[in-house]
Amino acid sequence: MNRREFLQVLAVAGAGGMALPAGEAQAARAAQQFYDVPRHGNVHLLHFTDCHAQLRPVHFREPSVNLGVGPWAGKPPHLVGEAFLRQYGIRPGTPAAYAFTSLDFTEAARRYGKVGGFAHLATLVKRLRASRPGALLLDGGDTWQGSATALWTQGQDMVDAALQLGVDVMTPHWEMTLGADRVKEIVGKDFKDRVSFLAQNVKTNDFGDPVFDPYVIRHMNGVPVAIIGQAFPYTPIANPRYLVPDWTFGIQEESLQQVIDDVRGKGAQVVVLLSHNGMDVDLKLASRVRGLDAILGGHTHDGVPAPVPVKNPGGTTLVTNAGSNGKFLGVLDFDVRNGKVVDFRYKLLPVFADFLPADPDMDALIRKVRASYEAKLGEVLAVNRGLLYRRGNFNGTFDQLILDGLMAVQDAEIAFSPGFRWGTTLVPGEPITMEALMDQTAITYPYTTVTAMTGETIKTVLEDVADNLFNPDPYYQQGGDMVRVGGLQYTIDPTQPMGRRISDMRLAGRPLDASKTYKVAGWAPVAEEARQTGGPPVWDVMAQWLRSNKEVSARPLNLPTVRGMDGNPGMVA
Known part of the structure; x- marks a missing residue:
């Protein structure tokens, strides 16, 4: 040592x-x-989600802006910074504060090192399983997408890693962007007999037949345990419909209630929803369906240290969310007696790579997967002088870098970049390698675009995305943060209704003209025609720009002026 x-x-x-x-x-x-979490009870569930294909340890900065509106304001998961620490009794300056918040991130990252990595996660999983007979490992989805190697192998690197890790049950979201045929191929070949790939809310367009198994019942220490899968409900809206043309999604509350009643009728004494809804949706869902003991959630990347108990007509459901990037592992223990849950314990463990030795078998697999790609992944595109991150409601410095690059290369006045929540963090001095760039851009529809848009259309786009993020009814929140905007300044009031949130749009200090046409650069279009009309992949455009710059300074963020959020604990002052 x-x-x-x-x-x-x-x-x-x-x-x-x-x-x-x-x-x-x-x-x-x-x-x-x-990492010594004493065993409790007789039903044990281990849960990770949204790792976004990060096989090796990474830095990942939590958001400094995660606003809740309406009844969700100031409540988990919409707490950041010091408000978050107070809520959960975490001391400032500790590793836990580093894991769960953005406070003093650069200094904390240098002090406590990287997080996640499947070799370190594997060590932790094995330790916990050793003390928990029959424990199930649940994968909440967004596993096969988010890195160069996952893209180049069509998710095979992550499939192999998940099998090596010992995943028992999985539900999907970004997996679907590999295309329906590839998903069915993996589920039917690699996962067959080893992993239950569940999605009660994915059905065929024609007759409404289930595409995947809706649930699985496993017996653990004499207790029948039902796991129900809930795929991301808005996959064909947030991602290209043409990738899954024959399948419907949606929340499907009534169908879920029928599945819960079915598994209860078959003797399940514990019923858990493995969800990729997003935490706000799960909180609402938990209040409306009965018979769920817990929802192990994902999608919104919220690392929440304690479950939120939600009352409903059938009792109380625990709602959790286990962060992202392999950074956390949730441990849920139930004590089941006389056919009912009488007690539970929950712990969300940060996976500190420096404190968990790498599992040799997983480490060997990762090295093998990466061997033929190392030279390409390791190409240094530019030297980074600032903190580059993505996560946050409105913008991140890595997003800003992409916006700046798109405007420069495409000679555009304005740029839009998707409000993706995935993407790793680089601390000052870390080089921007091709791998780091791909960590922000590795998708199956990476085409760049240049579009002529009127000022009126630009406002419509911003209003639509803002409603997607800030609609007070979570069932209308369809994933992602606010679109990142380059060149254009605007004001947003999340408390206002649809069509009235965006105001004072300005370009170079002058009001945007509703009738004038502007040149707007972008990437990741979801329309099918973009496969023929779109420009080169965004990583090629950005790699060209970074190579020509050779050094990247700290990025000044282009952030909107936010109204109506004074005192909201979802924003660091």
């Missing part, structure tokens, strides 16, 4: 509320204790 590792172990020990040990051996034991 070197000096840096020793100091980090001391920090982890302190974060766990333990007295700091005097020697290195004691420090190592303290680190072990950080």
